[in-house]
Amino acid sequence: MDTEKKQITVIDGENSIAGGYDRILINDTKTEYSETTHLIEQQSYHYSLQERSTPNLYRDLFDYDRVPRISFNHRMVPMNMPEEIWMTDTTFRDGQQSTSPFTVKQITDLFTMMHRLGGPKGLIRQSEFFVYTEKDRDALKACMDLGYEFPEVTAWIRANPKDFELVKSLGIKETGILVSCSDYHIYTKMGLTRKGAMDKYLGVIREALEMGIRPRCHFEDITRADFYGFVIPFADALQRLSESYGIPIKIRACDTLGYGVSFPGAALPRSVPGIIYGLQHYTGITPDMLEWHGHNDFYKVVTNASTAWLYGASAVNCSLLGIGERTGNCPLEAMVMEYASLRGTTDGMDLPVITEIADYFENEIGYTIPPRTPFVGSNFNVTRAGIHADGLLKNDEIYNIFNTEKLLGRPARVAIDKTCGLAGVTHWLNSMMQTNTVSFAKHDDLVVKMKDRIDAAYAGGRTTAMGDDELRALVRELSPETAEMLK
Numbered sequence: 001m002d003t004e005k006k007q008i009t010v011i012d013g014e015n016s017i018a019g020g021y022d023r024i025l026i027n028d029t030k031t032e033y034s035e036t037t038h039l040i041e042q043q044s045y046h047y048s049l050q051e052r053s054t055p056n057l058y059r060d061l062f063d064y065d066r067v068p069r070i071s072f073n074h075r076m077v078p079m080n081m082p083e084e085i086w087m088t089d090t091t092f093r094d095g096q097q098s099t100s101p102f103t104v105k106q107i108t109d110l111f112t113m114m115h116r117l118g119g120p121k122g123l124i125r126q127s128e129f130f131v132y133t134e135k136d137r138d139a140l141k142a143c144m145d146l147g148y149e150f151p152e153v154t155a156w157i158r159a160n161p162k163d164f165e166l167v168k169s170l171g172i173k174e175t176g177i178l179v180s181c182s183d184y185h186i187y188t189k190m191g192l193t194r195k196g197a198m199d200k201y202l203g204v205i206r207e208a209l210e211m212g213i214r215p216r217c218h219f220e221d222i223t224r225a226d227f228y229g230f231v232i233p234f235a236d237a238l239q240r241l242s243e244s245y246g247i248p249i250k251i252r253a254c255d256t257l258g259y260g261v262s263f264p265g266a267a268l269p270r271s272v273p274g275i276i277y278g279l280q281h282y283t284g285i286t287p288d289m290l291e292w293h294g295h296n297d298f299y300k301v302v303t304n305a306s307t308a309w310l311y312g313a314s315a316v317n318c319s320l321l322g323i324g325e326r327t328g329n330c331p332l333e334a335m336v337m338e339y340a341s342l343r344g345t346t347d348g349m350d351l352p353v354i355t356e357i358a359d360y361f362e363n364e365i366g367y368t369i370p371p372r373t374p375f376v377g378s379n380f381n382v383t384r385a386g387i388h389a390d391g392l393l394k395n396d397e398i399y400n401i402f403n404t405e406k407l408l409g410r411p412a413r414v415a416i417d418k419t420c421g422l423a424g425v426t427h428w429l430n431s432m433m434q435t436n437t438v439s440f441a442k443h444d445d446l447v448v449k450m451k452d453r454i455d456a457a458y459a460g461g462r463t464t465a466m467g468d469d470e471l472r473a474l475v476r477e478l479s480p481e482t483a484e485m486l487k
Contacts, residue, residue, distance in 0.1 A: 047282060108142045123150075127151040131163075159201070164207055178218050215250070236282070257297055262303050276308050336351065351408055355410055
């Protein structure tokens with residue numbers, strides 16, 4: 001298009017769009033050239049607030065006595081992966097609501113590990129904190145005093161002036177503000193109407209802007225909200241407010257009960273692609289101001305977070321190990337792996353820190369990680385079947401998801417139990433040797449003797465797997481010289 005832009009009104013589409021016109025009005029429909037798609041597109045529709053006397057609870061989808069339904073309208077929206085994507089953290093806010101409270105030292109230790117994990121590009125961009133107790137504030141200040149650029153310390157507060165003053169006094173530049181957006185919350189919980197809720201929210205957000213604080217608006221329960229009747233008009237009002245104050249306003253799309261789905265052609269309000277596309281297309285919000293926050297009630301939390309990235313949100317909100325209310329938040333370590341998968345690079349993230357974090361949770365905090373949890377559970381790269389152990393013995397790549405020793409500092413392991421076979425015993429022995437110069441084969445004398453003793457134990461009624469210490473003791477009994485070479 002020519003650099004000199006013109007604007008005209010066209011009646012019935014008779015005039016040409018040539019000659020540098022960047023916007024045309026055809027039967028009251030505005031079109032303009034998009035610098036993103038390089039196509040002439042209809043300008044976004046403007047949606048007004050749709051007031052109701054009664055709430056829209058989507059009872060065709062959310063019949064409380066039935067499993068929620070997923071509806072389809074077969075409308076597809078384009079993927080629009082942002083140039084930059086990153087993670088944010090809610091371990092010390094949403095996550096901590098589901099565990100025993102962390103100490104200040106535990107919070108600063110975990111915060112430091114997140115800083116290392118995020119790497120030099122700061123791919124774990126922010127971490128949010130409560131500010132209400134003395135311990136909360138001590139932990140927040142201790143993390144700020146570390147002087148890291150990333151993660152940036154942010155807050156989460158109630159929507160009242162005293163909380164804003166507290167945030168300002170702590171030197172925090174951004175805070176989350178709860179702005180529930182479904183009729184379940186607006187009508188049923190708060191006893192308001194949509195207009196009453198919007199007026200209340202906008203008033204509170206103005207107070208934050210007046211104090212120079214960046215608001216992050218948590219659109220709670222967005223996957224049960226009237227998207228075009230409330231969500232889009234409210235988001236559009238926030239955009240205008242942001243422009244008038246010259247302060248960015250973020251939107252966090254909160255899938256509070258895990259209803260979001262990523263299926264192509266799924267209908268709103270449950271469609272993650274539809275939510276992310278709609279927020280961008282109809283309000284003009286940029287990817288860096290858009291964040292997804294999901295829960296795992298229907299096992300979709302990781303897929304939904306990745307889908308939010310794919311369709312235009314730069315940020316996905318996570319917690320370490322996925323801790324959080326009910327079924328938990330999106331695991332931060334999972335999205336680290338998703339980032340590497342989608343980008344084809346870790347971009348400097350320090351992946352072995354994931355193992356350090358898992359060890360810290362279990363050994364320092366006393367948190368039990370379910371053993372089959374991907375990447376962090378004790379059994380995530382442990383095989384039990386003898387035939388699988390035989391494959392690992394020949395080449396780890398056959399039954400291990402990737403080089404877990406190199407990437408996470410955790411070599412592939414074999415569980416020693418009644419099904420491990422000679423291959424399992426051999427793999428265990430070789431993995432425990434201090435040097436690669438000594439190795440065993442399946443039919444070596446020590447391997448056969450160990451296997452006989454293991455079989456006898458299970459024939460005698462044993463049901464549990466054998467631990468490393470127990471197996472070391474068995475090696476000391478059968479071959480003291482070999483025991484000296486074990487890790």
